[in-house]
Amino acid sequence: MNHVKLLFFATIRERMGTKSLDLELPADLTIHGLKDRLSADYPKVKESLKSVLITINREYAFDEAIIPLNAEIGLFPPVSGG
Amino acid sequence: MTFNMQHPNLPTIFSITEDEIDLNDLLAQITLASTGAAAIFTGMVRGETSRRGSTQANAGDEHQTEFLEYEAYIPMAEEKMKQVADEIRARWDAIEGIAIVQRIGKLYPKTPTVLIACTAAHRDTGVFEAARYGIDRLKEIVPIWKKEVSPSGEFWVEGEYVPKAGE
Numbered sequence: 001m002n003h004v005k006l007l008f009f010a011t012i013r014e015r016m017g018t019k020s021l022d023l024e025l026p027a028d029l030t031i032h033g034l035k036d037r038l039s040a041d042y043p044k045v046k047e048s049l050k051s052v053l054i055t056i057n058r059e060y061a062f063d064e065a066i067i068p069l070n071a072e073i074g075l076f077p078p079v080s081g082g
Numbered sequence: 083m084t085f086n087m088q089h090p091n092l093p094t095i096f097s098i099t100e101d102e103i104d105l106n107d108l109l110a111q112i113t114l115a116s117t118g119a120a121a122i123f124t125g126m127v128r129g130e131t132s133r134r135g136s137t138q139a140n141a142g143d144e145h146q147t148e149f150l151e152y153e154a155y156i157p158m159a160e161e162k163m164k165q166v167a168d169e170i171r172a173r174w175d176a177i178e179g180i181a182i183v184q185r186i187g188k189l190y191p192k193t194p195t196v197l198i199a200c201t202a203a204h205r206d207t208g209v210f211e212a213a214r215y216g217i218d219r220l221k222e223i224v225p226i227w228k229k230e231v232s233p234s235g236e237f238w239v240e241g242e243y244v245p246k247a248g249e
Contacts, residue, residue: 010227053245058158060247076225078240079227080226
């Protein structure tokens with residue numbers, strides 16, 4: 001198993017009702033697999049996940065990426081700083 | 083202040099802060115003996131959004147803003163600000179100092195929220211374009227968000243840019 005930390009920001013943080021979540025994931029799970037699992041376990045964020053940006057260890061990551069051990073994973077909407 | 087490995091003598095400042103943005107202090111930190119020009123962009127909270135000066139995309143979106151509430155993924159945001167500074171130096175090699183600062187928390191109309199400043203020996207070095215590039219890239223890849231609170235309710239401002247691999 002792979003112990004990861006999820007960090008939520010902006011709309012997805014509000015919908016989750018928490019800033020972070022620690023999860024045990026199967027080894028070699030991809031970002032796509034993680035999204036499927038979150039959609040199933042947290043239906044309230046299913047819509048948000050369609051346009052979510054995801055980071056692994058503070059770099060942008062995409063569906064096919066395999067989640068490394070002890071990763072810090074960020075989930076958030078397109079950014080709006082300035 | 084941190085120094086870029088490729089440019090050990092050139093000051094590069096990047097920070098997310100809850101404190102007031104101090105333009106004079108930042109400018110002093112990115113001014114070298116050889117500096118003769120600085121281009122500074124700063125954005126502030128707009129209290130009234132009117133048709134005047136609006137683009138077609140937001141025409142008719144007239145409203146009042148009570149305040150904006152900013153949040154950031156701070157360690158990643160600072161890393162991405164450094165990346166923006168590196169991209170500026172790769173495009174405009176005459177740039178001397180760079181400061182990129184985003185203020186977060188609850189910010190009221192007329193308050194500066196962001197500052198991008200670039201310095202160079204002269205004004206015709208690309209220094210204006212470099213500052214423009216800096217604010218454009220910050221709005222694309224630096225993980226910061228804002229929620230607008232107005233008399234008619236609150237809503238998150240969401241960007242549109244989807245970063246590509248390696249950004």
